[in-house]
Amino acid sequence: MKVLIVASEVFPLIKTGGLADVAGTLPKALIAKGCDARIMLPAYPGIVDKLVDVKQGPNLGDPYGFGEVRLLTGKSPENSTPFWLVDSPHLFNRPGGPYLNDQGRDHHDNHRRFAILSWAAAMLAQHGQLMGWQPDIVNTNDWQTGLVPAYLRTWKQRHPPVVFTIHNLQFTGMFSYQQYLELGLPETEYRLEGMEYYGHFSMLKAAIQYSDAITTVSPTYAREIQTPGFGCGLDGLLREKADHLSGILNGVDYGLWSPEEDTLLEAPYSVKSLGGKTKNKKALQKRCGLEITHKKPLFGIVSRLSEQKGLDLVHRIIPAFVEKGAQFVLLGSGDPYFEGEFKALAANHPDQVSVTIGYNEPYSHLIQAACDFFLVPSRFEPCGLTQLYALRYGTLPIVRATGGLADSVWEGGPDRPQTGFVFYHSHVDDLSYAMDRAMTLFSSPKLLRQVRQNAMGQDFSWDRSAQEYLGLYERLLGRSLSVLE
């Protein structure tokens, strides 16, 4: 089966969050199952140099006057995963990140940039036989690829089925009617039953409206987004589409995230021999200038600093927990307000609290390995990957019961051994109580070791998730190919 995965970020080429991890690993897992999976990504600066075997592909012309669009092909040097790059220098070859310019603001023409990414994927889906490779299935991801099914649907020809995976419903890809008019989409589809969204145009809504199937990254989030509290104004539409909507929990690339093999750690360790974990803790305390001790529980956070992640709760209780003898290490970036607040806190407690603002992949591995507990108190969390990594490193996650956090961490029960701590309300008292339970466990080394072993024994490998995606693709292909009204 030929599968095209379209995404705006893919690890290790370019990453701002979990989407990149998923888009980098799902294709590998599908290939391992015998699929011919390929990834489509914009040719951001430097991407071409990170691939091997790069070749010029077809020139797709300049459909809407934003500059010429070419396709390039290449392979990842690590595992030969094939790539299609959308090369449109005018749109993608510029300073800044995939979404923000070097001033930290949205690129002014994101509607054009991601319309062209989507358009190029739709062209390959529709006319791939002329370009040497046509997918049987297209799996798009988040709003940046939301127009793939919109183009295919409005071109009114038979086309491969499109799966749309929602990694975060909060980002709706919202633009104005004037911007909509630039993108070659019919004016008749700018309506409530089409792509219009509260007086604007939403690329996310377009994807929900026109895809053949919608997935999201955990079963709980698939249910949550059908309610007003989590639905971002799209819960009604998602309830209408409930028969086409399912949740497939993300997996972990244990090739990258395993304490036995992780070369980014101070010392490797395993479920059978946990000694290395203490060495990592010491190394981290040293690196951060914290008091070096194995007697204090160390709580870690690696996160985008945004409202979603609920870190304001953590911020409010850190002083009380420092009093109780806890230490904290945070690595994150995002909202300048949170950055400032956390930095001030670290300045007040330099021996017990360390805050690093920035993005640092290797350092995130050391934090995962060195800490005793890992905090993910999110208000909502479609899946969450850091708690899955923390489980494997025996760093017990403390999570709020929402989305993928609720589907992956348990505090015990008749048929599930404890792997972490779960609280229910986004409230300091609830988080505080969960952290107290963690502190109590920390003071019983034997019990702590048992729970660590439970956590490290969990299997969230991609193999299971990829099998579920494959099952969905097969069901879609079993139906007749999408035909347009």
Ligand code: ADP
């Ligand atoms: P989200 O995608 O919502 O940010 P996830 O938990 O799904 O949350 O994925 C976040 C990914 O980004 C993880 O791989 C995590 O380790 C990584 N990450 C987040 N912040 C940082 C940071 N400041 N430095 C390094 N890695 C980070």
Ligand code: GLC
């Ligand atoms: C999004 C979500 C996160 C999820 C990730 C990968 O960024 O916020 O919960 O794990 O996508 O699917």
